[in-house]
Amino acid sequence: MFEESAVIRWRKYTDRYRLIGNACKACGETYYPAKEQCPCGGKEFAAQQFSGKGRLLTFTEVKAAPEVFESKTPYVIGIVKLDEGPKVGAQICDANAGDLKIGQRVEAVFRKFYASGETGVLHYGTKFRPVF
Amino acid sequence: MTAGIVGYGAYIPKYRIKAETIARVWGADTRRIVDGLGIQEKSVPGKDEDTATIAVEAARNALARALINPKDLGAIYVGSESHPYAVKPTAGIVGEAIGAGNHYTAADTEFACKAGTAALQMCMGLVQSGMIKYGLAIGADTSQAAPGDALEYSAAAGGAAFIVGSQESEWLAEIKDTCSFTSDTPDFWRRGLSPHPRHAGRFTGEPAYFKHVLQATKAMLDKTHLQPTDFDYAVFHMPNAKFPIAAAAKLGFKPEQYKDGLLVTAIGNTYSGCSPLGLTKVLDKARPGARILVVSYGSGSGSDAFVLEVKPLIEERRGLARRTEDYMKRKTYLEYAQYSKHMEEIH
Numbered sequence: 001m002f003e004e005s006a007v008i009r010w011r012k013y014t015d016r017y018r019l020i021g022n023a024c025k026a027c028g029e030t031y032y033p034a035k036e037q038c039p040c041g042g043k044e045f046a047a048q049q050f051s052g053k054g055r056l057l058t059f060t061e062v063k064a065a066p067e068v069f070e071s072k073t074p075y076v077i078g079i080v081k082l083d084e085g086p087k088v089g090a091q092i093c094d095a096n097a098g099d100l101k102i103g104q105r106v107e108a109v110f111r112k113f114y115a116s117g118e119t120g121v122l123h124y125g126t127k128f129r130p131v132f
Numbered sequence: 133m134t135a136g137i138v139g140y141g142a143y144i145p146k147y148r149i150k151a152e153t154i155a156r157v158w159g160a161d162t163r164r165i166v167d168g169l170g171i172q173e174k175s176v177p178g179k180d181e182d183t184a185t186i187a188v189e190a191a192r193n194a195l196a197r198a199l200i201n202p203k204d205l206g207a208i209y210v211g212s213e214s215h216p217y218a219v220k221p222t223a224g225i226v227g228e229a230i231g232a233g234n235h236y237t238a239a240d241t242e243f244a245c246k247a248g249t250a251a252l253q254m255c256m257g258l259v260q261s262g263m264i265k266y267g268l269a270i271g272a273d274t275s276q277a278a279p280g281d282a283l284e285y286s287a288a289a290g291g292a293a294f295i296v297g298s299q300e301s302e303w304l305a306e307i308k309d310t311c312s313f314t315s316d317t318p319d320f321w322r323r324g325l326s327p328h329p330r331h332a333g334r335f336t337g338e339p340a341y342f343k344h345v346l347q348a349t350k351a352m353l354d355k356t357h358l359q360p361t362d363f364d365y366a367v368f369h370m371p372n373a374k375f376p377i378a379a380a381a382k383l384g385f386k387p388e389q390y391k392d393g394l395l396v397t398a399i400g401n402t403y404s405g406c407s408p409l410g411l412t413k414v415l416d417k418a419r420p421g422a423r424i425l426v427v428s429y430g431s432g433s434g435s436d437a438f439v440l441e442v443k444p445l446i447e448e449r450r451g452l453a454r455r456t457e458d459y460m461k462r463k464t465y466l467e468y469a470q471y472s473k474h475m476e477e478i479h
């Protein structure tokens with residue numbers, strides 16, 4: 001993901017900044033990120049804005065990371081089940097692994113992902129933090 | 133004048149460092165520093181936070197209280213002295229993150245600690261002239277201090293956002309009037325390629341902070357024919373706790389008028405977010421009819437003064453987003469080495 005060009009990432013800004021996925025018009029199943037084909041066979045979708053509220057399904061602490069994230073270690077990544085249904089893999093911020101519990105409430109926040117080197121573009125997107 | 137706040141929001145990062153933790157590293161006398169500045173601890177941004185992310189959360193809180201479509205925002209201005217880019221606007225990042233669409237004017241403002249209140253005045257003008265329906269003004273900073281500098285005890289992170297509109301029925305507070313006092317004063321500055329600001333020590337007091345805050349306040353009181361006793365709350369820019377308390381005393385304001393907005397003791401000076409955050413904390417509590425004075429100060433130098441009057445609608449809206457105090461209570465303390473790592477990340 002971190003090797004994408006600035007332009008490829010830019011095309012996904014709306015989805016990543018605001019947690020917008022889609023919903024299958026045939027069966028109603030919701031997806032994040034957006035899908036182009038539903039397992040039900042449906043191919044028509046409507047944009048779906050998620051509330052950003054959910055529960056932490058699982059998480060792990062990252063101690064050794066690729067170069068662009070190295071200075072951020074240790075950090076936590078996890079899978080969040082949004083209240084609307086979809087499961088999202090994301091960084092869990094404002095928390096250490098020791099503070100977190102499976103099943104706890106989390107909420108989406110806008111945070112910096114990484115900088116493309118000293119002089120490159122800054123990348124932002126959605127992470128999740130414990131509800132307080 | 134017809135402009136009012138239709139939504140307001142705050143954000144303060146969860147990390148803190150205590151003044152005594154910093155003082156210990158430099159072999160300084162903690163008691164002398166805490167007594168001198170009146171700052172017990174300050175907020176520190178997370179490693180993945182910067183002025184843009186702080187501005188976005190404050191703006192989302194303001195939208196939650198305003199209950200407007202973000203696409204109805206006609207202007208977005210973000211005031212800061214720590215914009216993530218030297219060239220590329222924070223305002224556009226905020227606009228995208230809150231779903232403002234593309235049909236809005238935007239710019240970043242800079243005027244040391246008063247860039248946010250300058251943005252608020254710009255939105256008032258656009259709204260009052262009928263050029264736009266709503267304007268979003270934000271003051272946010274992740275302020276920098278050279279390690280070992282006196283500013284290290286106060287330079288903090290946080291921000292506040294205000295949505296300004298002209299429809300009286302939508303106001304949480306009316307902005308009754310504003311005025312400014314501006315000059316060319318070399319009390320604090322940072323050249324383009326320097327990582328940390330410089331300041332002129334004691335010169336930052338009388339000819340800088342006090343002159344501008346006092347003159348702007350006096351001009352505001354003259355213009356509105358109001359007395360200090362006509363106000364329920366007063367918020368003066370807080371580079372430390374001593375300056376605003378001394379300014380209030382010189383002007384004739386009492387502790388019960390300024391104590392609610394005086395959040396510098398607990399979170400430090402959040403620069404462009406400073407007096408705006410003081411205002412959000414007052415709005416979290418003030419009763420309809422309450423009159424509020426806000427006076428910012430930005431080195432270089434200038435002060436913007438505002439007179440606000442709280443409206444009944446605020447009672448049903450303030451609970452729609454986290455209060456400033458909720459963010460103040462959420463905290464994790466850092467040791468100095470951890471703090472250094474956090475500050476390196478925001479360069």
Ligand SMILES: [Zn+2]
Pocket residue numbers: 024025026027028029038039040041042
């Ligand atoms: Zn389907």
